[in-house]
Amino acid sequence: MRKPCHLFLWIPLLFFMILNNGCSKSDSGSTGTYTGWAVGQAYSGYGTILNTQNDGFSWLRQVIPSLDPDVNINDISALDSQEAWAVGGVVNGFGLILRTLDGGLNWNRVGTLDQIPNDELMAIYVIDKQTIWAAGKNNRILSTTDQGMTWRSFKLDSIFQINFTSITVSGTKNLWITGEPNTKNPNDSIAVIMHSPDGGITWSTQGLKDTLPGKIHNIFAVDDSTLYAAADGFIYKTTNGGLNWYITFTNQNKRINAVCAEDINDIWAIGNNDGLFHSTNGGVHWDTIKPQVTGNNLLGITTNGSAQKVWIVGANTTGIGKGIILYTNNDGQTWFLEDYPVEAGLYKISFVGTR
Numbered sequence: 001m002r003k004p005c006h007l008f009l010w011i012p013l014l015f016f017m018i019l020n021n022g023c024s025k026s027d028s029g030s031t032g033t034y035t036g037w038a039v040g041q042a043y044s045g046y047g048t049i050l051n052t053q054n055d056g057f058s059w060l061r062q063v064i065p066s067l068d069p070d071v072n073i074n075d076i077s078a079l080d081s082q083e084a085w086a087v088g089g090v091v092n093g094f095g096l097i098l099r100t101l102d103g104g105l106n107w108n109r110v111g112t113l114d115q116i117p118n119d120e121l122m123a124i125y126v127i128d129k130q131t132i133w134a135a136g137k138n139n140r141i142l143s144t145t146d147q148g149m150t151w152r153s154f155k156l157d158s159i160f161q162i163n164f165t166s167i168t169v170s171g172t173k174n175l176w177i178t179g180e181p182n183t184k185n186p187n188d189s190i191a192v193i194m195h196s197p198d199g200g201i202t203w204s205t206q207g208l209k210d211t212l213p214g215k216i217h218n219i220f221a222v223d224d225s226t227l228y229a230a231a232d233g234f235i236y237k238t239t240n241g242g243l244n245w246y247i248t249f250t251n252q253n254k255r256i257n258a259v260c261a262e263d264i265n266d267i268w269a270i271g272n273n274d275g276l277f278h279s280t281n282g283g284v285h286w287d288t289i290k291p292q293v294t295g296n297n298l299l300g301i302t303t304n305g306s307a308q309k310v311w312i313v314g315a316n317t318t319g320i321g322k323g324i325i326l327y328t329n330n331d332g333q334t335w336f337l338e339d340y341p342v343e344a345g346l347y348k349i350s351f352v353g354t355r
Helices: none
Strands: 014-017 024-027 036-042 047-052 060-062 073-078 084-091 094-100 121-126 132-136 140-144 152-155 162-170 174-181 192-196 204-206 216-221 227-238 246-261 267-271 275-279 296-304 309-316 324-328 344-351
Touching (some): 036 073, 036 084, 036 309, 047 073, 047 084, 084 121, 094 121, 094 140, 132 162, 132 174, 227 267, 246 296, 267 296, 267 309, 296 324, 324 344
Parallel strands (some): 073 121, 216 246, 296 344
Antiparallel strands (some): 014 024, 047 060, 073 084, 121 132, 132 140, 140 152, 162 174, 174 192, 216 227, 227 246, 246 267, 296 309, 309 344
């Protein structure tokens, strides 16, 4: 159900515009048809998976069996309306990988103790039914080419100890993985981008400390050549597959958590403290959007360019209460606040057929 702006007024089957031009109600009789999932952690301590089958007009919490308290669900990747994959913290000695084949009615753990390392997994990307990539803390990378029956697990060589947090793919062979140095020094600022041109057989480092300052939190491939990366205070862009990167956005007081593109020109970025930015010319110029609903770190975003739909999730900056789900179906001209049935901060979101 979409939630009105008035804090104590709940009106079923209505949704309200909350950004740009204030609050106005619209008839929601024609609901959407997109299926999606959002993940995070409930403030009770348990990992959370939410599902919608109507663009987010209504969300349901799905049951995760045998999940320990204080174990996050960190990322989700939807293949189709029935199959989705999620990753999270360590349970019973190895990182959590979950899969559903029935739209989330049943979530089952994939992998075994001898296949999956004792590392928290932070990112997952489903290429097709056979091929899935996951990444996590301590330089850890995993892949499967048989629907998760067996997993290849390895650590990427790096001069730094890296917690990998994001995966993006163009086609089936071009892979990029980004991460943050595992350091206790809060002032350490090193950008790490790893690239494989051959489906994970070989890897190389892109972006060095002197050319890409700021820890990178997320990366997104528009195609084989054009990518964007979200970092502390910056958004980076490359037009030659990562050989050279340059700054396309700067706000050194804002941590940029994620970036997503509808096409080569239409780019969205989100960050802490309600950071929401939009470019319609490939990052040459950025508009800052001011939400009327404030007090959230915006953490996950997905978009479908052909339908002009964008979904954004986040967590309350105070660490208590609900986070947020924002939705637009007209490329940001109007925005709506979607309600969901659990006190949880949300980290990532994935819809079928979106980028």
